[in-house]
Amino acid sequence: MKYNIKNIAAILLVLLVGITSCDVDRLPETQLSDPAFWRNENDLKLASNYLYTYLPSIPVTSDVWSDDAFGTSANSISDGTRIAPATDGNYNNAYSLIRAANNIIEKAPRAIENGVDPQVVDRYLAEAKFFRAWAYFRLVKRYGDVPLILTTLSEDAEELYAPAALRAEVLEVVYDDLDEGAQYLPAPSELASGDYGRLTNTAALAFKSRVALFEGTRAKYHGYGDPEFHLTLAKEAAEACMNAGEHALLNVYFDIFQYEGEGPGNKENILVKQYGVNVSESIVSHTTQRTLETGAANPTKALADAYLMEDGLPTDKSPLYATPESILEVFENRDPRMLDTFFKEGDEYIGTQPVFNVPNLSFQRTGFANRRYANLTDWQNSRSYIDYTIIRYAEVLLNYAEATYELNGNITDEELNSSINLLRQRAGVAQISNSFVNANGLDMLEEIRRERRVELALEGFRYWDLIRWKTAEDILPRTVLGNYYFDEYGTDVTPNVNEDNIIVLQEAENRSFDPDRDYLWPLPINELGLNPALEQNPNW
Numbered sequence: 424m425k426y427n428i429k430n431i432a433a434i435l436l437v438l439l440v441g442i443t444s445c446d447v448d449r450l451p452e453t454q455l456s457d458p459a460f461w462r463n464e465n466d467l468k469l470a471s472n473y474l475y476t477y478l479p480s481i482p483v484t485s486d487v488w489s490d491d492a493f494g495t496s497a498n499s500i501s502d503g504t505r506i507a508p509a510t511d512g513n514y515n516n517a518y519s520l521i522r523a524a525n526n527i528i529e530k531a532p533r534a535i536e537n538g539v540d541p542q543v544v545d546r547y548l549a550e551a552k553f554f555r556a557w558a559y560f561r562l563v564k565r566y567g568d569v570p571l572i573l574t575t576l577s578e579d580a581e582e583l584y585a586p587a588a589l590r591a592e593v594l595e596v597v598y599d600d601l602d603e604g605a606q607y608l609p610a611p612s613e614l615a616s617g618d619y620g621r622l623t624n625t626a627a628l629a630f631k632s633r634v635a636l637f638e639g640t641r642a643k644y645h646g647y648g649d650p651e652f653h654l655t656l657a658k659e660a661a662e663a664c665m666n667a668g669e670h671a672l673l674n675v676y677f678d679i680f681q682y683e684g685e686g687p688g689n690k691e692n693i694l695v696k697q698y699g700v701n702v703s704e705s706i707v708s709h710t711t712q713r714t715l716e717t718g719a720a721n722p723t724k725a726l727a728d729a730y731l732m733e734d735g736l737p738t739d740k741s742p743l744y745a746t747p748e749s750i751l752e753v754f755e756n757r758d759p760r761m762l763d764t765f766f767k768e769g770d771e772y773i774g775t776q777p778v779f780n781v782p783n784l785s786f787q788r789t790g791f792a793n794r795r796y797a798n799l800t801d802w803q804n805s806r807s808y809i810d811y812t813i814i815r816y817a818e819v820l821l822n823y824a825e826a827t828y829e830l831n832g833n834i835t836d837e838e839l840n841s842s843i844n845l846l847r848q849r850a851g852v853a854q855i856s857n858s859f860v861n862a863n864g865l866d867m868l869e870e871i872r873r874e875r876r877v878e879l880a881l882e883g884f885r886y887w888d889l890i891r892w893k894t895a896e897d898i899l900p901r902t903v904l905g906n907y908y909f910d911e912y913g914t915d916v917t918p919n920v921n922e923d924n925i926i927v928l929q930e931a932e933n934r935s936f937d938p939d940r941d942y943l944w945p946l947p948i949n950e951l952g953l954n955p956a957l958e959q960n961p962n963w
Contacts (some may be wrong), residue, residue: 460530461530461531461533461534461537462533462534462537462539463534463537463539464534464539464543466534467527467531467534467539467543467544467547468547470526470527470531470547471527471547471550471551473523474520474523474524474527474550474551474554475620475621477516477519477520477523477554477557477558478694478696478813479696479811479813480696480709480811481696481709481711481796481811482882482883483711483714483715483719483720484714484719484720485883485886486720486881486882486883486885486886487501487719487720488500488501488886489501489885489886489889489899490723490725490726490885490889490898490899490901490903491722491723491725491726491876491880491881491885492720492721492722492723492726492789492793492881493720493721493723493788493789493903493905493928493929494718494719494720494721494788495717495718495719495786495788497928497929497933500886501899501934502899502929502933502934502935503899503900503934503935503936503937503941504935506945507945507946507947507948507959507963508945508947508948509947509948509949510947510948510949511944511946511947513561513562513565513944514562514565514566514946514947514950515947517558517559517561517562518558518572520554520555520557520558521555521558521559521572522572522575523554524551524552524554524555524558525551525555525572525573525574525575526575527547527548527550527551528548528551528552528555529574529575531544531547531548531551532544532548542607545607546607546608546609548603548607549603549604549606549607549608549622549627550604550608550621550622552600552601552603552604553600553601553604553608553622553626553627553630555596555600556596556597556598556600556601556604556630556634557630559571559593559594559596559597560594560597560630560633560634560637562593563590563593563594563597563638564637564887564890565943565944566943566944566946566960567590567943567960568587568588568589568590568593569587569588569590569593570582570585570586570587570588570954570957571587571588571592571593571596573596583954584954584955584956585954585956586956586957586958587956587957587958590638591648594634594638594653597634598631598634598635598656601627601628601630601631601634601660602627602631603627604622604624604626604627605624605627605628605631605660605663606624607624608622608623608624608626608627609623609624610623610624610625610667610669611623611625611669611670611687611690611693612669614687619686619687620695620697622694623669623693624667625664625667625669625670625693626693626694626814628660628661628663628664628667628819629660629661629664629693629694629814629816629818629819629822630694630814631656631657631660632656632657632658632660632661632664632819632822632823632826633814633818633822634657635653635654635656635657635660635826636653636654636657636661636822636825636826636891637887637891638653638891639651639652639653639654639655639656639657639826639829640654640825640829640891640892641890641891641893643829644891644892644893645893645942650829651830654826654829654830655826655830657822657826658823658826658827658830660822661819661820661822661823661826662823664693664816664819665819665820665823665841669690670690670691670693670816670819671690671691671816672690672691672816672817672845672846672849673689673690673691673849674849675849676759676760676763676849676850677763679691679812679815680795680796680809681796681798681809682798682808682809684810684812685809685810690816691812691815691816691817692810692812692815692816693812693813693814693815693816693819694812694813694814695810695811695812695813696810696811696813697810698807698808698809698810698811699808700808701808702804702806705806705808708806708807708808709796709806709807709809709811710805710806710807711795711796711807711809712773712795712796712797712798712801712802712807713802713805715792715793715795715796716773716786716792716802717786718785718786718787718788720793720881721782721786721787721788721789721791721792721793721905722764722765722789722791722792722793722880722881723789723791723903723904723905723928724789724791724904724905724906724925724926725901725903725904726876726880726881727753727761727765727791727906729873729876729877729880730757730758730760730761730877731757731758731852731873731877732744732756732757732758733756733757733758733759733851733852733853734756734853735847735852735853735854735855735859736853736863736865737865737873740863740864740865741756743755743756744756747907748909749909749911750767750768750781750782750790750906750909750911751767751768753906753907754767758850758851758852758877759850759851759852760850760852760877760878760880761877763794764793764794764795764880764881765791765792765793765794766779766782766791766792766793766794766797767779768780768781770794770797771797771799772797772799773799773802774799774802774803777799779792781911781912781913782906782912783916784912784915784916784918784926785915785916788905788918788926788928789904789905789906789926789928790905790906790907790908790909790912790918790926791905791906793881795881796809817846817878817879818879818884820841820842820843820845820846821842821843821846821871821874821875821878821879823838823841823842824838824839824842824843824871824874825871825872825875827842828867828868828871829868833857833867834857834867834871835857836856836857839854839855839856839857840854843855843871843874846874846878847874850878855870855874872888872892875888876888890942893938893942895936895938895941895942896936896937896938896941899934899936900931900934900935900936901931901934902921902927902929902930902931902934903927903928903929903934904921904925904926904927904928905918905925905926905927905928906925906926907923907924907925907926908920908924908925908926937962939961939962940960940961940962940963943960943961944960945959945960945963946959946960946963
């Protein structure tokens, strides 16, 4: 059932209460070392279920770090004003997950001695290694070099005071762990009916393509390491996932973020965080729509301008585009994914306003409203059970296209047709080809990146794309703009506007990005105190 993993995992929390330490792997053995455990497949499954509790929640507000969204106030990551924190859950929680995964990796083989099939043990070892890879990638993309801990450690272990490992060493472990996942995890079609939501071999391949594309492009544009090595891995992993025959795009883009997109029937789903089940059986829920309704992540003009016209051309080249004179005209002849992502007049909305009309500038300060996970019934219940697709097949297609271009400096029409054009076909946007790009004075790499931006809009990717492309230093310091200020908005709230009557959220003079500092995050101050061998990232 939908909530199977989380329901069982709740039982295991009793055994694992000690694995929530804020310190890096600083607790003694937990009750999982009890000889009575690790005796059968159910024990292995219980232990692995705990790892699933670390799957990320819907990234409701992380896009305000980028130029795609703005909240009700400025964000310190986006505008360059943050300082090094005393503690950071992104750091501490990752090591808690790593410890839990290491514990399983060390102890699961004991089950073989008790007659468990080695192939069964290999599956749960692969699950643990996937989660370890997941945690280490989250660390590396934020902090760069980090401590590499591959065993459970005692309170006084010397490894707790070792310096950070180089990012290349950490990523080598990540790739090895994901390769084991691709080898030993079942295919989606091989999952038992009650196991939907568990890891599969295509999840390992898809995630490997994400990791390798990030590192390959980051290495290329930041000038270090071996970009070709990582980009080759990214392309190969994406291609293997595509050739597996297990996945396809859901027919309707909007349904990806609705109940219609849930379950194994949606072959676009690769890795899903499940919420469930309903108000009567409220195992775990979220309030994404309520949070977005009050302005937590409002789309910006920069995101709006990224959407093509239906003819496949950007607004500054398409004859279909005219300067809008009303809010609805902003959406005319645009990529339909824009209409699925932004609220517009006539959309079903909330209990106190069943039909959407005009964004409320008190909350939706950009003049645009975020439509993700909108559901009237959920709003009325103040909770939602719509699943969060953490990895979906569309991303794999985009990873493949980008890695191909970055490796070769070009991409064939056949490769476009097997990747980006599948997304455009679903969306109802003119397809792209090399002749189309050349005839219209477009840049192929820019169009590949644009496709990624709009297909994955407001799903938490944009900030990290700016980081790996080394474009954050150019884009993030720009003035943040919203929609045109139309009369329809009324006069209850009068925003700042520029000479073109466009809403201004934050001026460029109040934003900054230091390329010698901000491409890495600061290590938590408390962790530096616990381990003197750790060094703070440059200029923090």
